[in-house]
Amino acid sequence: MASIALLGGCNEAEFLRENPKDAIYAENLFVDYTGFRMAVNALLDFPRQERADMIQSAELGTVWKIGVDNGWANTELSWTRGLSRYSVDLNPEMQLINRDTEGRDGLFLILYRAISSANTIISRAENAAVDWQGASPQQAEANKNVIVAHARLIRAWAYRHLALTFGAVPLNTEEINGLTYRNDWQRNSVEEIQAQILEDLTFAEAHLPEHSTDVLVLPRAVAQHYLAELHLWMGNPALAEEAALRVAQNPNYALITERYGVRRQEPGVPFMDQFHQGNVLPSQGNTEALWVFPNSDVIDYLGARANSMRRSWTPNYSAYAPYTPENGGRGIGRLAITAWAFSIYEPQDDRFSEFAVRKAYTGYDGETIETTMAPEDMAINNNRWASTRKWDWTYTDPDLWNATHSFNDQPYLRLAETYLLLAEAQLALGKTADAATWINRVRQRSNASPIGAGEVTLDFILDERSRELITEEHRRETLVRTGTLVERTRRYNPIASNIQDFHTLLPIPRYVIDANTGRRMDQNPGY
Numbered sequence: 380m381a382s383i384a385l386l387g388g389c390n391e392a393e394f395l396r397e398n399p400k401d402a403i404y405a406e407n408l409f410v411d412y413t414g415f416r417m418a419v420n421a422l423l424d425f426p427r428q429e430r431a432d433m434i435q436s437a438e439l440g441t442v443w444k445i446g447v448d449n450g451w452a453n454t455e456l457s458w459t460r461g462l463s464r465y466s467v468d469l470n471p472e473m474q475l476i477n478r479d480t481e482g483r484d485g486l487f488l489i490l491y492r493a494i495s496s497a498n499t500i501i502s503r504a505e506n507a508a509v510d511w512q513g514a515s516p517q518q519a520e521a522n523k524n525v526i527v528a529h530a531r532l533i534r535a536w537a538y539r540h541l542a543l544t545f546g547a548v549p550l551n552t553e554e555i556n557g558l559t560y561r562n563d564w565q566r567n568s569v570e571e572i573q574a575q576i577l578e579d580l581t582f583a584e585a586h587l588p589e590h591s592t593d594v595l596v597l598p599r600a601v602a603q604h605y606l607a608e609l610h611l612w613m614g615n616p617a618l619a620e621e622a623a624l625r626v627a628q629n630p631n632y633a634l635i636t637e638r639y640g641v642r643r644q645e646p647g648v649p650f651m652d653q654f655h656q657g658n659v660l661p662s663q664g665n666t667e668a669l670w671v672f673p674n675s676d677v678i679d680y681l682g683a684r685a686n687s688m689r690r691s692w693t694p695n696y697s698a699y700a701p702y703t704p705e706n707g708g709r710g711i712g713r714l715a716i717t718a719w720a721f722s723i724y725e726p727q728d729d730r731f732s733e734f735a736v737r738k739a740y741t742g743y744d745g746e747t748i749e750t751t752m753a754p755e756d757m758a759i760n761n762n763r764w765a766s767t768r769k770w771d772w773t774y775t776d777p778d779l780w781n782a783t784h785s786f787n788d789q790p791y792l793r794l795a796e797t798y799l800l801l802a803e804a805q806l807a808l809g810k811t812a813d814a815a816t817w818i819n820r821v822r823q824r825s826n827a828s829p830i831g832a833g834e835v836t837l838d839f840i841l842d843e844r845s846r847e848l849i850t851e852e853h854r855r856e857t858l859v860r861t862g863t864l865v866e867r868t869r870r871y872n873p874i875a876s877n878i879q880d881f882h883t884l885l886p887i888p889r890y891v892i893d894a895n896t897g898r899r900m901d902q903n904p905g906y
Contacts, residue, residue, distance in 0.1 A: 405499070405503065409500075409503035409504075409506065409509065410508075410509060410510065411509060411510040411511070411512055412509075412510065412511045412512040412513075412522045412523075412526070413512065415500065415503075415504065415509070415526045416526070418496075418499075418500050419500065419526055419529045419530065419595075420595055421496070422493070422496050422497060422500065422529065422530060422533050423529070423533070423595065423597075425489070425490075425492070425493035425496070425533060425536075425537070426533070426536060426670075426672075426791065427672050427686070428489060430672065430686040430687060430688050430789065431685065431686055431687055432687045432690075432691075433483070433489065434474060434475060434478075434479050434483050434484070434485055434486075435456070435458060435474060435475055435479065436456075436687075436711070436713065437459065437687060437690075437691045437713035437714060438686070438687045438688060438691045438714075439475070439486060439489070440853070441459065441462065441475065441691070441713070441714060442462065442475060442476065442486055442544065442855070442885070443544070443853040443854060443855040443856055444714060444850065444852075444853070444854055444855070445459065445462050445463045445714055445875075446462045446463050446464075446465060446855070446868065446872075446875045446878065446882075447854040447855050447858060447864065447867075447868055447872065447875070448717065448719065448720070448841075448845070448854070448858070448867040448868050448870070448871040448872050449716060449717050449719065449720035449845045449849060449854060449871070449872075450714060450715070450716060450717060450720075450850075450854060450872075451463050451714075451715055451717055451757070451872060451874040451875065452464075452713065452714060452715070452759070452874075453694065453712045453713065453714065453715035453759060453760065453761060453764055454695075454711065454712050454713050454759065454760060455759050457473070457474075458473050458474050458475045459713060459714075461473050462475075463874055463875060464874060464875060464877055465875055465877040465878045465879065465882050466877065469882070469885070469886070470886060470906060471886040471887060471888055471889035471892070471902065471906055472888075472889050473485075473886070476885060476886070476888050477888035477889055477890050477891075478888070478890050485888060486544075487541070487545065487887070487888045487891060488888070488890075488891070490537045490540055490541050491537070491541075493533055493534070493536075493537040494534050494537045494538065494551065495554075495555055496530075496533075497530040497531065497533050497534040497537070498530075498534070498551065498552060498553060498554045498555070499554045500526065500527070500529075500530040501527055501530045501531065501534075501552075501554075502553065502554035503554070504523055504526055504527050504530075509523070511523045521586075524585075524586040525586055525587065525588070525596075527582070527586070528582060528583040528585070528586035528587045528602075529583070529587070529596075529597060531579035531580075531582050531583050532579065532580065532583040532587070532597060532601065532602055532605075534552075534575075534579050535575075535576045535579035535580050535583070535602075535605065536605070538550075538572050538575060538576050538579075539576055539605065539608075539609070539856075540853075540856070541572070542569050542572040542573065542576075543612075543853075543855075543856040543859050543860060544855070544856065544859075544884070544885050545884055545885055545886075545887055545903065546566075546569055546884045546903060547566040547567060547568050547569055547572075548566055548567065548572065548887075549564040549565065549566060549567060550567035550571055550572055550575060551564075552575065561897070562894065562895055562896050562897040562898075563895065563896075563897030563898035564895050564898065564900065565898055565900070566900060566901070573609065573612065573613055576605075576609055577606075577609060577613075580602045580605055580606045580609065581602075581606070583599070583601075583602035584599045584602040584603055584606065585599075586599075587599040587601070587602060589629075589631065590629075590631040591661070592660070592661045592662040594660060594661075594671055594673040597670060598631075598669065600625075600626045600629060600631075600632065600669045600797075601669050601670050601792060603622050603623070603625045603626045603797075604622075604623070604626055604669055604792060604796070604797050604800070606618075606619075606622040607619045607620075607622040607623035607626070607797065607800045607801065607804065608800055608860070610622060610804070611800065611803055611804060611807070611860065612860045616803075616804040616805075616807035616808050617804075617808060619800065619801075619803075619804035619807075620801060620804040620805055620808060620810075623797055623798075623800050623801035623804060624801065626669070626794065626797045627794070627797055627798060627801055627817070631666075632666055632667065632669070632794045633666040633667065633794070634666075634667055634794060634795060634798075634820060634821070634824050635649050635650065635652055635653045635665070635666065635667045635824070636649055636824050637649055638652055639652055639658065639664050640652050640655065640657060640658035640663060640664055641655060641656070641657035641658055642655050642658075646734070647734050648729035648732055648734050648735065648825070649729070649824065650729045650730055650735065650824060650825050651729070651734050651735050651768070651769070653665050653667055653668065653790060653793075654768075654769045654770070654789075654790065656772060656787045656788060659671055659673075659787075659788035659789060659790055660673065660788055665790070666794075667790070667793050667794045667795065668790050668792075668793060668794075669792040669793060669794060669797070670790075670791045670792035671788060671789065671790050671791060672686065672788065672789045672790075672791050673788050674686065674785075674786040674787055674788055674789070675786060685784040685785055685786050686770075686784065686785050686786075686787070686789060687784060687785070688769075688770035688785065688789065688850070689707065689708050689709075689710060689770040689771060689772055689785045689787075690709065690710055690711055690713075690783060690784060690785065691710075691711070691713045691714045692710070692713075692714050692715070692716075692766055692767055692770060692850050693707055693708065693709070693710025693711075693712065693737070693766050693770070693771075694710050694712035694715070694750075694761070694762040694763065694764050694766060695710055695711050695712045695762050696710065696740050696748070696762050696763070697709075698762060699740060699742055699743075699748045699762070699763065700740035700741060700742045700743060700748050701743055701780075702773065702780045702781045703741070703773070703780055704771075704773050704775075704780070705741055706740050706741060707737060707766075707768060707770075707771035707772075707773075708771060708772050708773035708780070708782075708785065709773065709780070709781050709782065709783065710766070712760075712762055712764070714850075715757075715761075715764050715766065716752075716765070716766065716767065716849055716850070717757065717871060717872050717874075718752055718753065718754040718756075718757045719754075719871040719872065720845050720849060720871075721736070721752040721765060722752075723842055723845065723846060724827075724846055725827055725828060727826050727827070728825050728826060728827045728846070729824075729825035729826050730825045730827075730846055730847065731846075734768065735767065735768055735769070736765055736766070736767060736768060737750055737765055737766045737767070737768050738750055738765060748763070749763075750763050750764060750765040750766070751763055751764060751765065752764070752765040754873075757873070757874065767849060767850050769850060769851070770785065770787075770789070770850070772785045772786075772787035773785075790851070791851075793848075793851070795821050795824075795847050795848070796844070796847070796848055796851075796852070798817045798818070798820055798821050799817070799818065799821065799840060799843060799844050799847065799848075801814075801817050802814040802815075802817045802818045802835070802840055803837070803840050805817070806835055806836070806837065806840065811832040811833070811835045812832040814832070814835045814840075815829075815830055815831060815832045815834070815835050818830060818835065818839075818840070818843055821843065821847055822843070825847075827846075837861060837863070841857070841858070841861065841863065841867065844857060859883055864878075864882075864883055865878055865879070865880055865882070865883065879905065881903070881904050881905030881906075882905070884903045884904075885903070886902060886903055886906035887900065887902055887903060887906075
């Protein structure tokens, strides 16, 4: 009877309408600071996807790391062959940039999903009804701004990748919904994309915190780092120098120059300590990290994969040696470092030591299995090819030593790279003595010989970036930005000798062009 009376005393249609509070819909999520924080946490997953095999069995960032002066494909599938050799496999249908046979989006659309998610956060933040959960109006406004700053930073990150990889691309800063859906996109110029990136990074710098040990809150140094790179790309070295100095002179950051952390009592070098599990996070003493990707050990997982860096860059050495922590964990050798890149280290450089480069494995019977990095051995399926040890990791449980993926924390952006951007800006300004000073801070940390002002050239800086940032850097984008991709790749990577001038840009995916039925979208030349 009570229930009948209840129904009789209310609007039945309203009573029966479902309102699933436990489901995350935009209308439920974007109501307060907590909900927006959850959305930003999800947004921060997009950069992590670079190091996961989101569509093929290698890191998504493969696009930027092979077919360049310091990277090639040791194991060739159609898409790695296309990127590594500039063969006919590099075309608008190539799965890594287009979509795979199961309909999963490739790189291009993954980046636009990041942009769409960022646009939604930025748009919904303007709703006056949002509870920003501040103790004062000023704190509420600050909470809103830090949310929008993260969204604009990730939007800038995505457009940076798109413009440096594909050139002119569609520019959109509005939330897409049923009223704003379009199929008539046009490609905006690189200059228009750069202007939007500049606007977004400038806002992010103003509203991100000065420093953060919370891995889900990015510091303004990330925006400043990318501003330095952007200004170099736009031909403004004075502004690039200013932005880089704001990071380099921030007392919260410093190069790792002394042993620290979980392995400090073991043999090793300071440079490599920042890559060891237990040392990577700023809260663990890593003063060099500007941006890190945290992970948690799991055995069973659903959805997106964990990082694939070790799997991609470590050869499949199992024919010679067992998968063990000593040997670095399981690899499949999709990607490899060129012989030239190994050859440019001085013998005493810590970045070329046995702690940083895999020069030998311990075999099944305890014997030493030496690797090779000789130019004549640079051939596909060479499972004794030397590799970086930056991504060594496996489980502590021996039953899991052959596990496919990694779950270690990883640095994504480091202060050392900011120093090298600063040196590049100072070189362009004719300040070669200052540039040498910043380069030498990076080199001397690893016991490399200091250089003089007269030795500072763009080629030297690009070489130093390879020595310091091998497998971390978006190398293709650096070489495209500096106008050196074709020349340096031909000079130093015999596998990629087929590279042509038009390969500076990759093809717009066929799926994207075909779906844009309301307006013709032109393909990049050569494809």
